[in-house]
Amino acid sequence: MSPARRFPPAAQALIDGDRRALARLITGAENDDPGAREVLRAIYPHTGHAWLIGLAGPLGVGKSSLINALLAHVRSLGKKVAVVAVDPSSPFSGGSVLGDRIRLDRPPDDPGIFIRSMATRGHAGGLARATREVVRLLEAAGFGIVLVETVGSGQVDVEIRQVATTSVVVLVPHLGDEVQTLKAGLFEIADVFCVNKSDLPGADRARRDLAELASLGSVDPGWRVPVVATSTTIPSGIPELWQAIEAHEHYLDSSGKRLEGERRRLTQEILALAESRFVADLSRDPSLPRRVEPVLAHRIDPETAARRWWQERRKGRA
Amino acid sequence: MPAAKKQPPIRVLIAKPGLDGHDRGAKVVARALRDAGMEVIYAGLRQTPEAIVQAAMEEDVDIVGLSILSGAHMALIPKILELMRKERSGRIPVFVGGIIPDEDARQLRKLGVKAIFGPGASLEEIVKSAKRLAGRAS
Ligand code: B12
Ligand SMILES: Nc1nc2c(ncn2[C@@H]2O[C@H](COP(=O)(O)OP(=O)(O)OP(=O)(O)O)[C@@H](O)[C@H]2O)c(=O)[nH]1
Ligand SMILES: [Mg+2]
Numbered sequence: 001m002s003p004a005r006r007f008p009p010a011a012q013a014l015i016d017g018d019r020r021a022l023a024r025l026i027t028g029a030e031n032d033d034p035g036a037r038e039v040l041r042a043i044y045p046h047t048g049h050a051w052l053i054g055l056a057g058p059l060g061v062g063k064s065s066l067i068n069a070l071l072a073h074v075r076s077l078g079k080k081v082a083v084v085a086v087d088p089s090s091p092f093s094g095g096s097v098l099g100d101r102i103r104l105d106r107p108p109d110d111p112g113i114f115i116r117s118m119a120t121r122g123h124a125g126g127l128a129r130a131t132r133e134v135v136r137l138l139e140a141a142g143f144g145i146v147l148v149e150t151v152g153s154g155q156v157d158v159e160i161r162q163v164a165t166t167s168v169v170v171l172v173p174h175l176g177d178e179v180q181t182l183k184a185g186l187f188e189i190a191d192v193f194c195v196n197k198s199d200l201p202g203a204d205r206a207r208r209d210l211a212e213l214a215s216l217g218s219v220d221p222g223w224r225v226p227v228v229a230t231s232t233t234i235p236s237g238i239p240e241l242w243q244a245i246e247a248h249e250h251y252l253d254s255s256g257k258r259l260e261g262e263r264r265r266l267t268q269e270i271l272a273l274a275e276s277r278f279v280a281d282l283s284r285d286p287s288l289p290r291r292v293e294p295v296l297a298h299r300i301d302p303e304t305a306a307r308r309w310w311q312e313r314r315k316g317r318a
Numbered sequence: 319m320p321a322a323k324k325q326p327p328i329r330v331l332i333a334k335p336g337l338d339g340h341d342r343g344a345k346v347v348a349r350a351l352r353d354a355g356m357e358v359i360y361a362g363l364r365q366t367p368e369a370i371v372q373a374a375m376e377e378d379v380d381i382v383g384l385s386i387l388s389g390a391h392m393a394l395i396p397k398i399l400e401l402m403r404k405e406r407s408g409r410i411p412v413f414v415g416g417i418i419p420d421e422d423a424r425q426l427r428k429l430g431v432k433a434i435f436g437p438g439a440s441l442e443e444i445v446k447s448a449k450r451l452a453g454r455a456s
Contacts, residue, residue: 019375019376020375020406023375023376023377023378024378026378027326027329027378030326031326089357090352090353092353093352093353093354093355094327094355095327095351095352095353095354095355095356095357095358096352096357096358097348097349097352097358097360098357098358098359098360099360099362101359101360101361101362101373102360102361102362102363105369108366108368108369108371108372109368109372114376115373115376116376116377117357117359117377119327119357121327
């Protein structure tokens with residue numbers, strides 16, 4: 001990066017590979033600090049090329065264990081790799097216990113790895129609000145591969161597609177009925193299926209079932225969703241899982257789909273950011289309390305009140 | 319962007335250094351801090367001093383909490399404090415819990431440990447201590 005561009009000092013430290021600066025900026029992005037905003041603006045032109053690999057799937061299927069195995073594999077290929085592990089915040093206290101790190105053991109002196117845990121802080125959909133910004137900071141710090149673990153949940157987290165260039169949906173043998181109910185959702189998000197815990201009985205069956213589902217076609221007709229069996233305990237299938245991920249990334253480049261996906265993700269991101277501003281602005285509108293009264297008295301319904309408010313604001317009379 | 323900005327949550331690393339399998343206390347404390355609204359990074363068992371210091375840096379925590387019931391505290395804690403200073407994390411307050419005899423506790427305080435809690439310590443006191451150490455005394 002040419003020094004003539006004059007980045008803010010924190011951005012320069014980030015680009016120079018100062019890990020502490022990176023860690024602080026991530027906190028800043030999570031907290032929506034003005035300093036971090038400034039850095040994000042400055043680095044934005046230099047981001048957008050990272051491989052963002054999302055791992056989604058039900059609670060306890062082995063997402064963190066797989067990330068641990070992938071970390072070692074990707075490092076053995078000589079590439080820098082970062083991990084963002086998201087866990088839910090308690091809706092009651094706002095606090096959380098972020099436990100994915102338990103599974104991640106790596107040489108602590110390896111500067112080619114960076115691991116960060118994040119809480120959802122009330123954001124729905126399995127990810128934290130600032131995930132995309134955190135990923136950009138990691139990319140600016142030289143982490144061209146970022147593995148993102150979403151909140152384990154009963155449903156598959158559709159929002160992973162909002163971040164990831166490649167979404168890996170992780171399942172385990174004997175999810176039988178669950179797979180059936182997930183089916184529609186799964187196809188909306190999976191670029192790669194992973195049947196983990198394939199050391200347990202029923203793995204072949206699960207793999208066949210999924211392969212059959214995958215052969216019915218995916219959202220992207222040009223990409224046939226591969227099904228990879230893995231075990232982190234044996235271990236087995238980890239190089240194959242990485243090959244499937246790489247194959248999808250290469251497909252994105254050769255087909256031109258990377259740009260298409262990025263356009264979709266950025267559209268969503270801008271919409272969401274604008275929406276939060278609109279909502280903040282609306283909730284401060286002094287006319288709001290008086291608009292509630294006729295609805296409370298059941299003279300007009302909520303939809304009518306909202307529509308009138310909208311129309312009046314558009315005419316600039318609010 | 320919320321209209322009125324709330325204080326961001328306090329981030330705490332809870333780790334168990336050394337070969338110590340007693341994890342009840344660490345888990346109980348992690349949950350208590352979570353219930354007080356903090357984000358607790360639970361690093362789990364058998365952490366080396368190097369891994370703990372690395373995690374504290376990457377996670378940019380406000381406090382580091384160590385739980386040791388194995389008796390190895392005088393070997394492990396000074397090592398961690400020293401590494402933290404070396405890695406420019408010396409300003410992060412460290413508090414400790416577990417089986418720590420009084421004489422050792424005195425020495426550890428001298429070395430920079432901010433607070434020490436033993437068996438039966440009240441969770442309320444631990445939460446208060448964490449808030450104080452993070453500069454958020456209520
Ligand atoms: C339960 C227990 C076990 C269970 C552990 C289960 C588990 N997963 O945790 C089992 C049976 C496995 C076990 C095994 C052993 N144990 Co044992 N065990 C205990 C016992 C009876 C209670 C510990 C406990 O869970 N307390 C409940 C929790 C909630 O309390 P706590 O951990 O003290 O935590 C509180 C505070 O210390 C503090 N705190 C703790 N951590 C942190 C962290 C922070 C950041 C903060 C702020 C506060 C804080 O807050 C907590 C809430 O008040 C203690 C005796 C005792 N009274 O402490 C012995 C004891 C700890 N064990 C002991 C020993 C020697 C062993 C063994 C080596 C063999 C043996 N003799 O049994 C093995 C080793 C296991 C291993 N791999 O390390 C000795 C340790 C001696 C020493 N350090 O000098 C003790 C003290 C018994 C004794 N008097 O001899 N043990
Ligand atoms: N038998 C077997 N167990 C595994 C395998 N991979 C992970 N596990 C175990 O499954 C449990 C959950 O593993 P994690 O990696 O924490 O799973 P996770 O999906 O990250 O869990 P959450 O983050 O809580 O949703 C642990 O007890 C692992 O040891 C595997 O390949 N085979
Ligand atoms: Mg996990």
